[in-house]
Amino acid sequence: MKIHIKRWTFKKGDHLWLEDTKPDMYKDNNVCDSCGSQMKEIAKIVNDNNSIGLVTGLCPECGYVKRTRNLSEDWYADHFAKRWLVGSNHEISDQQILTEDNYIFNKLKKYVQKNGNILDAGCGIGQRLLPFHNNGYKVFGFDPSEERTKIASEVMKNIEVNSAEKYLLATDQVFDLIFFFNVLQFVENPFDVIKKASMKLRPDGFLFFSVGQFYNDANFCQFSHIGLIRSFLSLFTMTELFKELDLWPVEYSESPMEIILQKGVKGPQSMKIIENAKKITEKDINKYVKKTLQMNRLKFFRRTNIKYNGRKITIEKNRSSSNLLPVNFNHDDHDLPILLK
Ligand SMILES: [Zn+2]
Structure with missing residues (x-):
């Protein structure tokens, strides 16, 4: 048409x-x-x-x-480093000042022991990492944006300007929890990034990610033009990968898609969540x-x-x-x- x-x-x-x-x-x-x-x-x-x-x-x-x-990966890397959400218009201004955002912390603190290693993959200004930092966890983060990591670095150590692919390959840390909050839709190959993250998880460690679902987020015209959102994941697409990596769903919600996975431990809900996944x-x-x-x-x-x-x-x-x-x-x-x- x-x-x-x-x-x-x-x-x-x-x-x-x-x-x-x-x-x-x-x-x-x-x-x-x-x-x-x-x-x-x-x-x-x-x-x-x-x-x-x-x-x-x-x-x-x-x-x-x-x-x-x-557009090429290099083109987007440059965009994220220099232009991504730079500026101070009212719509994004709440993301320019570092204050605690407790959403992830409240969801995941019960799974991770105090002083555990936490990685916020795509940490932005660090607002989701800050409550872990303030509660005695050892926090790590990276983000491709120079401006935004600078704000996070002023309060927390172990913050880097980097891409998910490069950071996860280079780090020699093992993490109790790795989370990607609205990040995986921006990477070239989210399956590869999850694979790399899984290799850096402790044997019974946790992985969390969330991605918006396009059919709720935008009309088809906007959806078709917004190239920096490279992919749209659904649970069905990922179930084979999860099995291969021995990652098992603990909690799942469909829209926005949010999932908590544990490595090596099949939970009481895991099979039910996987079996109910619906193909787009x-x-x-x-x-x-x-x-x-x-x-x-x-x-x-x-x-x-x-x-x-x-x-x-x-x-x-x-x-x-x-x-x-x-x-x-x-x-x-x-x-x-x-x-x-
Ligand atoms: Zn396919």
């Missing part, structure tokens, strides 16, 4: 913006990182020359969703597209406005389009826009 993007406006001081990119800045990789299958395209960004920018795919075997064509299929994507792109209005009026969080996207549907997927988002100029923050 062809969708023309006629206009996309942002509110004043928005932390999201559209940036122009060139086709030669992109790299293709349409093999599923979980099961090795060829992924099926579900969304494409296209300009008036028919050049292609960001592409998103779905794995028909395991339901993994990722960008199958995206094309049917789920179709439903999500129809709802968030307002297909009924589009069919009737050919044009519709998607309004969300102070932003507005005006889209038009090509009459001749047949299949719903993949959705081609056509921009009527030379630019290949990508959404950044």
